[in-house]
Amino acid sequence: MKDALRSFADQIGSEGPVAVAGGKTHWGVGGWPATGTKEVAAPVGVVAHEPAEMIVRVGAGTTLEELRSTVEEGGQFVALEADDPSKATVGGVLAVGLGGYRRLGWGPVRDSVLEMTSVTAGGEVLRSGAPLVKNVTGYDLCRLFVGSLGTLALTGEVVLRCRPIPEAETWWVGEGADPFAVAAGLYRPLSVLWNGIHTWVGLAGYRVDIEDQARTVLGRAFRPAERPPPLPGRLRRSLTPRDLRALPSTAGVDRPWLAQVGVGVVHCGEAAAERIGPVGPPSSGVWDLHRALKERFDPAGRLNPGRSVSGVAAGAGV
Amino acid sequence: MTTAALVRDLGVALAPDRVRAGALELALYERDASMLTGQASVVCFPTSAGEVSAAVRVCRDHGRPFVPRGSGTGLAGGATPLGQVAPVVIVTTKMNKILEVDSEQRFAWVEPGVLNLDLSTAVAHLGLHFAPDPSSQQSCSVGGNVANNSGGPHCLLYGVTSAHVLAMEVVLADGSVVVLGGIDPEPEGLDLRGAFVGSEGTMGIATRIAVRLTPLPPCVATLLADFSTIHDAAAAVTGVIAAGIIPAALEMMDATIVEVVEAYVHAGFPTDAAAVLLVEVDGLRGGVDVCTSDVEAILKAHGAREVRVAADAAERAAWWKGRKSAFGAIARIAPNYYLHDCVIPRTRLVDVLDEVGRIASSRDLVLGNVFHAGDGNLHPLIVFDRRAPGVLEKVHEAGRKIIETCVAAGGSLSGEHGIGIEKREAMDLVFTEVDLEAQKWLRDAFDPEGRCNPEKILPRGGSRCGDISSLPPGAWV
Numbered sequence: 001m002k003d004a005l006r007s008f009a010d011q012i013g014s015e016g017p018v019a020v021a022g023g024k025t026h027w028g029v030g031g032w033p034a035t036g037t038k039e040v041a042a043p044v045g046v047v048a049h050e051p052a053e054m055i056v057r058v059g060a061g062t063t064l065e066e067l068r069s070t071v072e073e074g075g076q077f078v079a080l081e082a083d084d085p086s087k088a089t090v091g092g093v094l095a096v097g098l099g100g101y102r103r104l105g106w107g108p109v110r111d112s113v114l115e116m117t118s119v120t121a122g123g124e125v126l127r128s129g130a131p132l133v134k135n136v137t138g139y140d141l142c143r144l145f146v147g148s149l150g151t152l153a154l155t156g157e158v159v160l161r162c163r164p165i166p167e168a169e170t171w172w173v174g175e176g177a178d179p180f181a182v183a184a185g186l187y188r189p190l191s192v193l194w195n196g197i198h199t200w201v202g203l204a205g206y207r208v209d210i211e212d213q214a215r216t217v218l219g220r221a222f223r224p225a226e227r228p229p230p231l232p233g234r235l236r237r238s239l240t241p242r243d244l245r246a247l248p249s250t251a252g253v254d255r256p257w258l259a260q261v262g263v264g265v266v267h268c269g270e271a272a273a274e275r276i277g278p279v280g281p282p283s284s285g286v287w288d289l290h291r292a293l294k295e296r297f298d299p300a301g302r303l304n305p306g307r308s309v310s311g312v313a314a315g316a317g318v
Numbered sequence: 319m320t321t322a323a324l325v326r327d328l329g330v331a332l333a334p335d336r337v338r339a340g341a342l343e344l345a346l347y348e349r350d351a352s353m354l355t356g357q358a359s360v361v362c363f364p365t366s367a368g369e370v371s372a373a374v375r376v377c378r379d380h381g382r383p384f385v386p387r388g389s390g391t392g393l394a395g396g397a398t399p400l401g402q403v404a405p406v407v408i409v410t411t412k413m414n415k416i417l418e419v420d421s422e423q424r425f426a427w428v429e430p431g432v433l434n435l436d437l438s439t440a441v442a443h444l445g446l447h448f449a450p451d452p453s454s455q456q457s458c459s460v461g462g463n464v465a466n467n468s469g470g471p472h473c474l475l476y477g478v479t480s481a482h483v484l485a486m487e488v489v490l491a492d493g494s495v496v497v498l499g500g501i502d503p504e505p506e507g508l509d510l511r512g513a514f515v516g517s518e519g520t521m522g523i524a525t526r527i528a529v530r531l532t533p534l535p536p537c538v539a540t541l542l543a544d545f546s547t548i549h550d551a552a553a554a555v556t557g558v559i560a561a562g563i564i565p566a567a568l569e570m571m572d573a574t575i576v577e578v579v580e581a582y583v584h585a586g587f588p589t590d591a592a593a594v595l596l597v598e599v600d601g602l603r604g605g606v607d608v609c610t611s612d613v614e615a616i617l618k619a620h621g622a623r624e625v626r627v628a629a630d631a632a633e634r635a636a637w638w639k640g641r642k643s644a645f646g647a648i649a650r651i652a653p654n655y656y657l658h659d660c661v662i663p664r665t666r667l668v669d670v671l672d673e674v675g676r677i678a679s680s681r682d683l684v685l686g687n688v689f690h691a692g693d694g695n696l697h698p699l700i701v702f703d704r705r706a707p708g709v710l711e712k713v714h715e716a717g718r719k720i721i722e723t724c725v726a727a728g729g730s731l732s733g734e735h736g737i738g739i740e741k742r743e744a745m746d747l748v749f750t751e752v753d754l755e756a757q758k759w760l761r762d763a764f765d766p767e768g769r770c771n772p773e774k775i776l777p778r779g780g781s782r783c784g785d786i787s788s789l790p791p792g793a794w795v
Contacts, residue, residue, distance in 0.1 A: 050663075050665075051560065052556060052559060052560045052664065052665045053663050053664055053665060054559065075562050076562070097509070098504060103503065107477070107481060108503070110509060110512060111477060111480075111481050120752065120756065124752045125752065126752050126753055126756050127749070127750070127753050128753065128756070128757075130661070130730040130748065131663075131728070132661045132662075132663065132694065132728075132729065132730055132733075133664075133693045133694065134469060134473070134478065134661050134690070134693040134694065134695050134733045134734070135661055135730045135732070135733060136466065136467045136469075136478070136516050136732050136733060136734055136735075136736055136737075137730045137731040137732050137737060137741075137745075137748060138737060138745060138748075138749060138753075138754075138757050138775065138776075139513070139516070139517060139757040139760050139761065139775070140467070140480070140512060140513055140515070140516050140517075141513075141756060141757065141760060143480070143509045143512025143513055143515075144508060144509065144510075144512065144513045144760060146509060146512075147508065147509055148508055152508075153756070163564070164562030164563070164564065165562070180422075184422070187533065187535075187536060187601070187602055188533070188601070205601070205602075205605055206601075206602075206604060206605035206608055206609075208604030208605060208608065209601065209602040209603075209604050209605040212602060212603070212604055213602070236504070238500075238502040238503055238504035238505065238506075239502055240423065240501045240502050241422075241423045241501075242422060242423055243502075260503075263503050264501075264502045264503045264504075265503050265504060278506065279500065279502045279505070281506050282496075282497070282505065282506055282507050283496060283497065285490070285494050285495070285496040286496050286497070286498065286507060286510065287507070289496065289510060289763060289764065290507060290508060290510075292762075292763035292764075292766070293508065293759070293760065293763040295763075296759035296760075296762060296763055297756070297759055309506070309507050309508055310506060310507060
């Protein structure tokens, strides 16, 4: 893999506009790369899965599907989700940094990342973090890079945290229940989704616990579902968990949306999105810090020109 | 400008009685819990973000660096004042209010000086707690937890501090105030909250922190297993993880520690054991029962002489008190200790513990191990009397060898205590110049003039050879 990383760094070089292309499932997030931007592919393949350490080292160009099938052989999984896992790549999911339906149980994308090997705007190989499940050695550049849309460095290889596959994962759907009461009553649910009418609940863990929760908390209002519902649209909004309560009146129930109860993410199409304004943007002081970081990490502005993390909430092309 | 003028201006910005520059007070704040000593010019105690901002602006106007400080329980010298000119220490202990508890959305806004355990105690009646639980949780502050990205036994399952901080109000090095992160899950822009947590007070001072509150588990089982060799205990740790079980906590104590702890708190630990494992599983009743019997079987299969399950909350509390009292109990052996904090791959526990033992015994040093075995976070504890001639040199040398051994095993410098001054010159054992340069970009973007907690984390440049004994004048470990 060292050779693959070297070759990745060589392709990126130290001059000219450049972007890493993964599966392009979210290519428009934050804006389209400027015309003339060179597209480079990240190394592909699982380098090593170490079940006893619960870590996996993987090329950033590897699809989530390939990662899943490799890690599954050791009885584990990585808490990353994408709506098209056969196309979405690890590097792409981390660059965008947005999780899927199971965030309530799994936590945010960034918490699965232990080490990132990236290439700087100067074309040099940069490692941050460590292949260890616990580590506070030095500044946490991994968290800075996850969700940065490749505007600070281009990631070629990562080490991710693995978790044991639970004994069971089951989904339930019900109508008319108060999703907030359901979420509060469940102990560490995987997911609670709500579209204003139906509530879907994902539970994962020991079978005995799932059955107990289904009986005592979900009750007769819920019936088993094969899977969670499909995405209602390609856009998303980030609200405080409490603000979700107002969605039926703000977004309306005739425009499709799906809220992650207990989290605050709302998946939606354009019709609903325009009625659910983003939470207030960060202050000018925060954007000053963004500019100061960009000036230092990419002074010539060659990494993903045309893309900006400030455009994500506006929903450009998500 | 003179220190007298600095004291006067800080007194105007805060209040004269909360600005101290007497010899005794300066001596109290010349180090944190590490014994790495520096020099403060003034110590001040703001009571609000406005006062922190005002104090930072006074520092700027006087060309003084400043050092944020919480309870001062840090072990790596992160709050030890260093600088070209003696810094102002800005202490957050008077900012100790829990500002808002939102049980529905499960978070709380707190001031940085709130003590870790006080927060959990204050929200226990709501069935909630703040999950990071360092051994110092009775005295360490939430602001300090944010600075060090603190861990604790239960972060094996629940994650370290970064996973429990939603947002922060931060006073930057120029005195301006920003909010990083948010209560909503995907705030716009870069994750500056994540970059700030663990930056050891070098990127600003958090003046308000929104922490996630985690439901208390409905059911808890705590197991105590004793082993006749450290090897068996370490192999049992690997066995539990390899079986796909992540306990809430998985702690190891060796014979040296068990003996002094038992004599100190009478926790009921078996004093003839070579090693004791403390394993806690939590969750719903059914799963906890399944998991408890699985863990018990694995421990026995790896040679545990006896596995006990805590009969009640009182017994569980006694065991945890024993575990968390280790650093106080050790004074029964000798007056001084040097606590290390390295991380290694979990599967290397057996050989690294062997080597660490050899490093101490070959130098006639007493060493105990009390650590977070489940995530490979070692805490070798060297016990000594600093008055004995030549012992400090041996302690330094052993410490350096321990770090080198862990790094050679694929490990890293720190799992939860941070780098501070203690390990900054060892950073090039694990990072290249490019890696360190990029870390400096992050630091500089927040504090371009290097005014906020200078001389921490990053090596000072020039010739670096991973020599942790090359400490600043006056400093000692």
